[in-house]
Amino acid sequence: xxxxxxxxxxxxxxxxxxxxxxxxxxxxxxxxxxxxxxxxxxxxxxxxxxxxxxxxxxxxxxxxxxxxxxxxxxxxxxxxxxxxxxxxxxxxxxxxxxxxxxxxxxxxxxxxxxxx
Amino acid sequence: xxxxxxxxxxxxxxxxxxxxxxxxxxxxxxxxxxxxxxxxxxxxxxxxxxxxxxxxxxxxxxxxxxxxxxxxxxxxxxxxxxxxxxxxxxxxxxxxxxxxxxxxxxxxxxxxxxx
Numbered sequence: 444x445x446x447x448x449x450x451x452x453x454x455x456x457x458x459x460x461x462x463x464x465x466x467x468x469x470x471x472x473x474x475x476x477x478x479x480x481x482x483x484x485x486x487x488x489x490x491x492x493x494x495x496x497x498x499x500x501x502x503x504x505x506x507x508x509x510x511x512x513x514x515x516x517x518x519x520x521x522x523x524x525x526x527x528x529x530x531x532x533x534x535x536x537x538x539x540x541x542x543x544x545x546x547x548x549x550x551x552x553x554x555x556x557x558x559x
Numbered sequence: 560x561x562x563x564x565x566x567x568x569x570x571x572x573x574x575x576x577x578x579x580x581x582x583x584x585x586x587x588x589x590x591x592x593x594x595x596x597x598x599x600x601x602x603x604x605x606x607x608x609x610x611x612x613x614x615x616x617x618x619x620x621x622x623x624x625x626x627x628x629x630x631x632x633x634x635x636x637x638x639x640x641x642x643x644x645x646x647x648x649x650x651x652x653x654x655x656x657x658x659x660x661x662x663x664x665x666x667x668x669x670x671x672x673x674x
Contacts, residue, residue, distance in 0.1 A: 551601070
C-alpha cells in the first residue's frame with residue numbers, strides 16, 4: 444500500500460527566512476505528487492503538483508518542490524517566507540495504472556508557523 | 560480549476576439525529592467526488608468515492624450504513640451521517656475530480672459537532 448511521510452509535524456521559522464518541508468512517499472509504480480495548503484477552518488488548496496516532465500515545479504507564490512525518484516522525495520521549499528504562509532501543508536500522492544487514476548493518499552501534515 | 564461548495568459550513572446536532580452535508584460542483588460536471596474526514600490536527604482520511612449514478616465505494620473501516628452517500632447528479636453529492644454520535648464530530652471535506660483529470664478540487668469543509 445502507498446504511504447506518505449511528512450517528517451516534521453511543526454516547523455517554526457522567522458519571517459523572510461528560507462524553509463523546507465519534507466515529504467517522502469512509497470510507491471512501486473508511477474505517481475503523481477501534490478502539495479496542498481490548508482488555512483484554519485478551510486478546505487485544501489492545491490499549491491503545486493508533479494505529473495511528469497521537469498522534476499522541479501513551482502507555484503505562483505514562490506514555493507517550489509523537486510521530485511526525486513531515487514530518494515522517493517518531494518520536498519517543498521521557499522527561499523523567503525511571509526507571515527501569510529502560516530498554514531498546514533499536506534503532501535499527497537496518487538498512483539495510476541492501466542485502470543487510470545487512483546485515490547489520493549495524504550501525509551500527516553506539517554504546520555508551518557512563520558514568526559515575526 | 561473547479562469551484563466546489565459545501566453546505567452547511569458548520570452544524571451542531573444532538574446525538575442520535577441524522578445530518579446531511581451537501582457537496583456541489585459549481586462550474587463543472589463531476590462524475591467522481593470524494594468524501595474525507597479530518598480530526599483535529601490530523602490528516603485527511605478518505606471515507607468513500609462517490610460515482611454519479613452508481614453506489615459509492617467505501618474505504619475499509621467506514622460503515623456504509625452510517626455514512627450514506629448519494630451522488631444523484633453530476634453537480635451534487637450528499638453525505639448523510641445517520642444516528643450521529645459525539646465520536647462522529649469531525650471536519651468533513653469533499654472533493655471532485657474532473658473527467659480525465661488527475662487532480663482533486665476541494666470544498667471548504669463542514670464542521671460537524673455532535674452533542
